[in-house]
Amino acid sequence: MATVAAPGTSAVDTGAGRRPRGWRGLPVVRQLRQSVGLQRGMLVAGLVLTGIFLLTALLAPLLAPYEYNQLRDPSGPFGAQQPPSAEHWLGTTVGGYDVLSRVIWGSRTALFVIVAAVLMSIVLGVLLGLVSGYFGGWLDRVLVVVADAIYAFPSLLLAIVVGIVLNGGESSLLGGIMAAAISITVVFVPQYLRVVRAETVRIKAEAYVESARVIGAGHWRIMSRHVFRNATRTLPLILTLNASEAILTLAGLGFLGFGIEPTAAAEWGYDLQKSLSDVTSGIWWTSVFPGLAIVLVVLGLTLVGESLNDLADPRLRTRRRGGAAPADVAETSVVPAAAAVPTLLDPAREPGL
Amino acid sequence: MTTTPARHVVGIEDLTVSFATDAGDVAAVTGVTLSVAAGEVLAIVGESGSGKTVTARSILGLLPETATTRGAVLLTSKDGGSTSDVVSLSSRQLGDIRGVDAAMVFQEPSTALNPVYPVGWQIAEGLRAHGKYTRAEARAKVIDVMRRVGIPDPEIRVDHYPHQFSGGQKQRIVIAQALVLDPGVIIADEPTTALDVTVQAEILELLRRCRDEFGTAIVLITHNMGVVADLADRVAVMYHGRIVEQADVASLFAAPQDPYTQKLLASVPRLGEGSARAVERASRRQAGWADSEPVVEARDLRIVYPGRLRKPDFVAVDGVSLAIRPGEVLGLVGESGSGKTTIGRAIAGLTKVTGGSLQVLGTEMNGVREKAFRPVRERIGFVFQDPASSFNPLLTIAEAVAEPLVVHKRAGDARGARSRVDELLEAVQLPKAFGDRFPHELSGGQRQRASLARALALQPELLIADEPTSALDVSVQARVLELFDELQREFGFAALFISHDLAVVDLLADRIAVLYRGSLVEEGTGAEVLGNPQHPYTQRLLASLPVPDPAEQARRRAAWEQLNG
Numbered sequence: 081m082a083t084v085a086a087p088g089t090s091a092v093d094t095g096a097g098r099r100p101r102g103w104r105g106l107p108v109v110r111q112l113r114q115s116v117g118l119q120r121g122m123l124v125a126g127l128v129l130t131g132i133f134l135l136t137a138l139l140a141p142l143l144a145p146y147e148y149n150q151l152r153d154p155s156g157p158f159g160a161q162q163p164p165s166a167e168h169w170l171g172t173t174v175g176g177y178d179v180l181s182r183v184i185w186g187s188r189t190a191l192f193v194i195v196a197a198v199l200m201s202i203v204l205g206v207l208l209g210l211v212s213g214y215f216g217g218w219l220d221r222v223l224v225v226v227a228d229a230i231y232a233f234p235s236l237l238l239a240i241v242v243g244i245v246l247n248g249g250e251s252s253l254l255g256g257i258m259a260a261a262i263s264i265t266v267v268f269v270p271q272y273l274r275v276v277r278a279e280t281v282r283i284k285a286e287a288y289v290e291s292a293r294v295i296g297a298g299h300w301r302i303m304s305r306h307v308f309r310n311a312t313r314t315l316p317l318i319l320t321l322n323a324s325e326a327i328l329t330l331a332g333l334g335f336l337g338f339g340i341e342p343t344a345a346a347e348w349g350y351d352l353q354k355s356l357s358d359v360t361s362g363i364w365w366t367s368v369f370p371g372l373a374i375v376l377v378v379l380g381l382t383l384v385g386e387s388l389n390d391l392a393d394p395r396l397r398t399r400r401r402g403g404a405a406p407a408d409v410a411e412t413s414v415v416p417a418a419a420a421v422p423t424l425l426d427p428a429r430e431p432g433l
Numbered sequence: 434m435t436t437t438p439a440r441h442v443v444g445i446e447d448l449t450v451s452f453a454t455d456a457g458d459v460a461a462v463t464g465v466t467l468s469v470a471a472g473e474v475l476a477i478v479g480e481s482g483s484g485k486t487v488t489a490r491s492i493l494g495l496l497p498e499t500a501t502t503r504g505a506v507l508l509t510s511k512d513g514g515s516t517s518d519v520v521s522l523s524s525r526q527l528g529d530i531r532g533v534d535a536a537m538v539f540q541e542p543s544t545a546l547n548p549v550y551p552v553g554w555q556i557a558e559g560l561r562a563h564g565k566y567t568r569a570e571a572r573a574k575v576i577d578v579m580r581r582v583g584i585p586d587p588e589i590r591v592d593h594y595p596h597q598f599s600g601g602q603k604q605r606i607v608i609a610q611a612l613v614l615d616p617g618v619i620i621a622d623e624p625t626t627a628l629d630v631t632v633q634a635e636i637l638e639l640l641r642r643c644r645d646e647f648g649t650a651i652v653l654i655t656h657n658m659g660v661v662a663d664l665a666d667r668v669a670v671m672y673h674g675r676i677v678e679q680a681d682v683a684s685l686f687a688a689p690q691d692p693y694t695q696k697l698l699a700s701v702p703r704l705g706e707g708s709a710r711a712v713e714r715a716s717r718r719q720a721g722w723a724d725s726e727p728v729v730e731a732r733d734l735r736i737v738y739p740g741r742l743r744k745p746d747f748v749a750v751d752g753v754s755l756a757i758r759p760g761e762v763l764g765l766v767g768e769s770g771s772g773k774t775t776i777g778r779a780i781a782g783l784t785k786v787t788g789g790s791l792q793v794l795g796t797e798m799n800g801v802r803e804k805a806f807r808p809v810r811e812r813i814g815f816v817f818q819d820p821a822s823s824f825n826p827l828l829t830i831a832e833a834v835a836e837p838l839v840v841h842k843r844a845g846d847a848r849g850a851r852s853r854v855d856e857l858l859e860a861v862q863l864p865k866a867f868g869d870r871f872p873h874e875l876s877g878g879q880r881q882r883a884s885l886a887r888a889l890a891l892q893p894e895l896l897i898a899d900e901p902t903s904a905l906d907v908s909v910q911a912r913v914l915e916l917f918d919e920l921q922r923e924f925g926f927a928a929l930f931i932s933h934d935l936a937v938v939d940l941l942a943d944r945i946a947v948l949y950r951g952s953l954v955e956e957g958t959g960a961e962v963l964g965n966p967q968h969p970y971t972q973r974l975l976a977s978l979p980v981p982d983p984a985e986q987a988r989r990r991a992a993w994e995q996l997n998g
Contacts (some may be wrong), residue, residue, distance in 0.1 A: 114455050287823035288833075291887070294781050295837040296810035309827050397455075 108316070108384075111391040117398050123387035129380025136184055137191040145169075146178045148185035148346035161363050171365040174354055175342060183369050185346035189257065190327050190377065196261035197268070197326040198319055204265065205272020210311065212273065213280025214303050220277075227270035235325075236332050239263030243338045256340030256347070260330040267329075268322050275318060279311035286310075317392065320385030324378040331374050348374050441509060442617040442650050443469040443492055443535070448504035450487050450496065458501075461487045463674045465504075469618060471511070474644055474651045476665035476682070478658065478697070480906035481877075484674040485654050489620045492652065493535050494519045494527045510534045511617035511648075532559045536611035540623040542603035546595040552606045553579075553591035559614050574613065581646070582609040582639060601632035608639060618650040619643065625660060629768035630933070634977035634993055637664050656907060658701045659979030662686060662986040670694045682983050700911035701981045707940040708959040714943060715958075718760075727756040728794060728895050728927040729780055735788035736775050749775040751951040752789070759894065762921060762928045764942030764959075766935055766974075771948040773931045777897045780929065781815050782806050794894060811841045814888030814926070818900040820880035824872035830883050831868030834858070837890045857886040860923075861916060878909035882916060889924060896921075896928040902937060914940055935978055939963060947971050972996065 108127070115123050136143060151157055162172040170179035212223045243259035283289060284307065292302050333339045334349025342350060348370040355366035391397050445467050451460040462484040469475045477485040490496055491506050506519040508530060517530060536559075539545040547555060556578065557571045566574070572591065579587035582605045595603060604624065611619050621640065625633035641664060643649045653665060661668055661682065668685045670678040670693065678691040689695045736750040750772040757763045767773045778784040780793050782801065791798040796809050817823035824833050834857055835850035844850035855865045861882040872880055881901060888896055898917070902910040918941055921928060932938045938945055945962045947955040947970070954968040966972045976993040980986050 287817045287819055288825045290783060291815060291817060291823050292825075292836065292840075293783065294810065294813070294815040295840050295887075296807045297836065297840045301840065305828075306825050310825065 108388070111388055114397070115387065115391055119387055119390055119398055122383050123391070126380050126383025126385075126387060129376055130384055133187055133377045133380060134191070137187040140184050140188045144181040144184040146181040148177070148182055149343045150178065150181070151176045161358065161366065163363075164365055170369050171363075173351060173366045174358060177342065179351075179365055179369050182346040182351055183348070183373050186348045186351070186370065186373060187377070189253070189340065189345045189347050190330060192257050193260045193264070193330045194323045194326045196257060197264035198322055200261060200265040201268035201272055201322065202315065202319070205269040206276050206308075206312070206315075208269065209273040209276025210280055210303055210308060213277035213311075214284060214299070214307060216281075223273065224277075227273050230266060230270045233267070235263060235267040235329055236336075238266055239329055239333050240336065240338050242266070243333060253340055253344040256333070256344065257330075259338070260326070260333055264322075264326045264329050268318075268325075271318060271322070272315070275314055276311050279314070280307055283307050283310050314392070317385055317388050320381050320388065324381035324385070327374060327377055327381075440470055441468045441507075442471050442511065443509070443652070444505075444507040445488070445492070446505040446507070448488065448491060448502070448506060450484075450491060450503075451501050452497075453499045453501070461500075461674055462491075465671075465674075465676055467669050467676060467679065469650050469652055471617065471650055472644055472648045474640075474653055474664055474666045476653045476655060476661040476668045477671055478655060478661055478668060479671035480656065480697075480908060483671040485671045486622055488671065489622060489652050489654050490537075492519065492618070492620055493531055493537055494522060494524075495537065508534050509617065511615065528562070532611075532614045532616065533563050534616055535618045535620060536614065536616040538604075538607050538611050538619055538621040538624045541627045542600060542607050543595070543627075545607050546603060548595050551592045551594055552598070556606065556610050556613050559610060563614055575609075578609045578613045579606070582606070582612065583635075584609070599632075600628055601635055604628060604632075604636050605639060608636075608643065612643060612647060612649070615647065616649065618652060620652045620654070622654045623656070624653070626655070626657070630935075631768065631973055631977045633660070634979070637979070638994075640664060657979070658698065658907070658981035659986070662981050662983045663979040663990065670697070686981065686983055697908060698981065700908045702911070702914070702934070702936040702940050704936050704939055704963060704975075704978065704980065705959075706936075707942070708963070710940075711943050711959050722758065722760075725758055726795075727758050727792075728761075729755075729757040729929065730792040731755050731776070731789065732791075733789035734776070734779070734786065734791050736772070736779055736784060737787040748951055750779070753948070753951070753953045755946055755953060755956065757895070757927050757929060759927050760925045761944070762930055762942045764938030764945040765929060765931045765948060766933065766938050766945060767948030768933060768974075770950070772951040773933075773948050774899055776948075777899045777929055777931050780895075781813055781897055782810065811837070811891045812894045814891070814893035814896040816881070816884050816888050816896065816898040816901045819904050820877050820884050821872075821904070823884055824880060826872055829869055829871055830858075830863075830875065833872070834868070834883060834887045834890060837887065841891060843891070853890070854886075857890055858883070860889070860920065861886045876909070877905050878913055881905060881909075881913050885913075885916065885920065889920065889926075892924065893926055896926045897931070898928060899931045900933065901930075903933065910937070917941060935963070935974065947974070 112120070112123060112127070146153070158168065158172045158176050158178060160172060160174050160176045162168055164171045168178050168180065170183070172178055173182065208223055212220045239260060242263045243256070246255050246259050246262070289302060289306050292306050297305075330339070330347070331349030331352070334347045334351075335353045337353065339350045340347045351370040352367055355363070355370070358364075358366045445465055448462055448465040449460060450462040451458050465484070465488055467475070477489060479485045487496065491502060492508060496502065502520050504520065507516055508519050509516045511534070517526070519527070519530070522530070546552065553572065553575045556575045560566050560571045560574060576587045576591055579591060584590050584602060584605055595606070598606065608619075608624075624640065625636050628636060637660060640651060640653070644651055651664075653660070655661060665682045667679065667681050669676050670685075670691065672693045678685070678689065678694045680690070685694065686698065689698055732754050734750055734753045735748070738747040738749055740746045753772070753776065755763065765773045765776065775784055779786050779791060779798060782798065782803070786799040789799065794809050794812050796806060798806075824830070831851060831854045832847040834854045835844060835847040838844040838850040838853060839846060844853065851868070854868055858865055858868055863879060863882050863886070867875065867879065867883070872883075875883065884901070901917070902913050905913060914937065921941075930938060930941055939959050942959060944956065944958055946953055947962065947968070949968075949970045955962055955966065955971045962971065963975065966975055973996060976989060976996050980989060
């Protein structure tokens with residue numbers, strides 16, 4: 081009873097039907113097309129926020145009115161803690177930087193950290209997860225124990241240690257980004273490892289992997305061709321959640337003073353820390369805008385992640401409800417009505433069955 | 434409403450059910466009208482996706498949230514006192530009639546029971562939901578119903594947990610759960626599909642007693658025509674969401690009216706059909722064939738799965754000796770847990786041999802190293818049970834069929850092997866264009882054909898088929914079996930054909946080996962094993978097998994009852 085009887089399990093396989101090919105089959109595009117209602121709203125909101133973030137980061141040199149480390153223009157210094165005005169739409173900071181420019185350039189730093197952290201943790205985590213799940217044994221046990229140990233470690237503390245080791249507290253652009261990225265990588269590798277390992281263990285028992293073994297395929301071929309591609313289904317989801325956490329760690333580092341120097345790059349966490357004293361004296365613009373940037377980017381990425389999660393699960397996915405008119409009966413039957421169902425010795429056969 | 438409430442417990446009128454799916458609305462059932470009289474067994478038969486389960490579940494309002502139902506489902510209480518339209522009831526009202534007016538027996542008894550509660554508590558669940566009973570009253574009632582469904586020592590067993598019961602006993606408990614409130618109708622959704630043939634016969638006997646002693650009507654959903662012939666009074670044949678034929682069981686089997694029913698009945702394998710062909714094949718073999726080197730030879734084969742955490746080891750195969758000679762089809766029959774699949778996997782090098790000797794194409798499998806066995810692998814083909822999971826969902830059929838060719842360096846890549854793949858697809862009667870499709874775009878039967886093509890890609894000397902048709906509908910099974918037979922004649926490979934279905938094995942096998950609890954209890958030609966079984970287990974197995982002919986089945990049932998004393 082493939083299509084209808086057991087909505088919990090088998091409908092998952094058949095319900096998705098034919099997967100559209102081409103651009104419509106791309107991960108996020110496909111989910112966007114199949115979503116409805118509130119879930120679609122969430123996904124669209126998340127995508128819009130993420131899109132704005134990406135565009136800002138990529139077009140920062142065009143969008144930002146000043147450089148991130150610019151303190152003066154031809155007409156003289158900006159001045160510190162200036163309220164929003166025509167020259168400085170969002171005012172200036174206590175250090176005399178233009179807030180708008182710092183916020184825009186800050187998105188670039190955030191994007192660098194995300195890309196570096198995600199790339200490193202995905203490559204490492206997936207590789208270790210595949211090996212760990214596929215071969216099992218003592219290697220698997222050691223990796224899982226190490227992963228558990230890392231889980232118990234606070235990521236921010238780790239980031240601080242890495243930051244000090246990398247550049248002795250004096251943060252350049254690359255040093256600051258790598259400190260955040262590496263600490264995030266260390267924290268996220270276990271997550272990728274666990275997810276990919278669990279999928280690998282499941283897929284290892286699937287009949288198609290056994291059939292590859294029966295054929296005589298080597299371990300490497302089975303891992304790369306049969307296990308790997310099937311084990312990566314849930315990765316887009318962790319990736320988005322991973323990315324938002326990367327931003328929070330970077331901001332946390334900056335806030336604690338282990339971030340990137342203002343002369344090396346713009347960084348939201350650093351700006352927030354410097355604006356701490358402004359809050360009490362009624363200077364709101366120095367803290368609100370970098371803070372808002374962090375909140376919106378994290379919100380956008382989380383919304384995308386959460387809605388992808390819901391849409392990936394057929395039980396959480398909402399669908400358009402049927403109208404009043406009955407639809408056609410599904411082509412669930414495997415024997416066409418007209419086709420003969422011959423007895424075993426009947427010579428007439430249908431090739432298509 | 435053409436029926437009188439007193440005579441009919443269920444009246445379905447013009448029922449249409451559609452589901453909201455990703456691909457829009459899909460109707461599963463359209464315009465179904467049927468009724469069930471009190472104390473009657475109505476069988477709904479049809480292939481997967483024909484809507485039989487949806488129809489039956491609508492009687493209890495047990496459809497998922499995505500379903501939209503139209504039409505009327507009138508459910509009358511057993512005493513005829515009240516009639517309600519299930520379609521229009523609220524979920525609270527549905528709760529009131531479920532269990533009281535209609536109850537359900539599920540397919541898989543091991544998942545229908547909650548493992549953390551004693552079975553007595555679970556049976557009493559229905560009592561607690563529908564009335565006030567003191568603890569002692571409920572317990573007495575539960576013990577009574579357990580005794581009536583044939584659980585020995587119900588006073589003690591009532592406090593046991595589900596894992597302490599066998600599969601057949603669990604199904605009895607599920608039936609007791611359904612019977613405890615004495616409903617007018619029980620919906621039994623494939624109640625014996627997950628059970629072995631010998632246990633199936635006992636459960637069918639119990640269901641028959643439900644009807645006779647409790648006066649309960651039963652709606653039996655099944656795809657097994659033998660079960661229908663054994664138990665049903667009336668049969669409704671569903672196809673494509675509609676009822677194509679309704680008749681009483683004798684006239685349906687004797688003179689099916691609808692062409693679909695005729696074809697369905699014609700494709701059910703029957704015992705004894707294959708013996709003649711086996712004899713014919715044997716007569717064509719050359720002299721001295723019997724002395725030729727066997728492809729597979731097992732001597733005192735023993736396979737043990739190591740126990741975990743102080744549990745004893747599990748002996749899956751114990752002292753089995755058998756041989757498959759070139760070009761011969763050996764059918765391996767046994768119930769679940771008899772070790773038949775383990776033997777197949779050991780021959781393919783998927784399971785380690787623990788003791789004795791297993792020679793496969795000249796290689797000793799006891800203690801073999803993967804490296805040494807790899808060259809032998811290209812001489813072995815394997816067809817898996819479930820065609821849905823034996824293909825990598827991300828590879829096209831052509832890529833999957835080309836895998837063995839690429840692995841064994843007969844072709845550089847899948848594209849280079851395409852002409853050979855096309856030949857293979859043609860050999861299994863699939864159009865070449867199917868090579869570009871993905872596995873989920875093929876039906877079960879088509880996938881199993883592609884699976885055969887993959888197994889035959891390297892022209893193996895030995896093919897192992899592990900229940901290749903048990904996941905398929907009867908009509909599709911017939912075609913796959915026919916194809917298997919044809920390919921075997923054409924390519925001449927030796928084969929180990931594993932199945933739990935004696936009739937299927939009989940169709941194809943030259944010799945049949947019967948496994949029981951890891952031991953080989955009987956081996957011989959189809960005529961010998963089926964015609965004159967020696968071992969008591971084989972006799973029981975044969976007698977339990979329901980045949981798709983009501984008159985013949987009634988006779989066999991009498992014999993079976995005699996055999997069981």
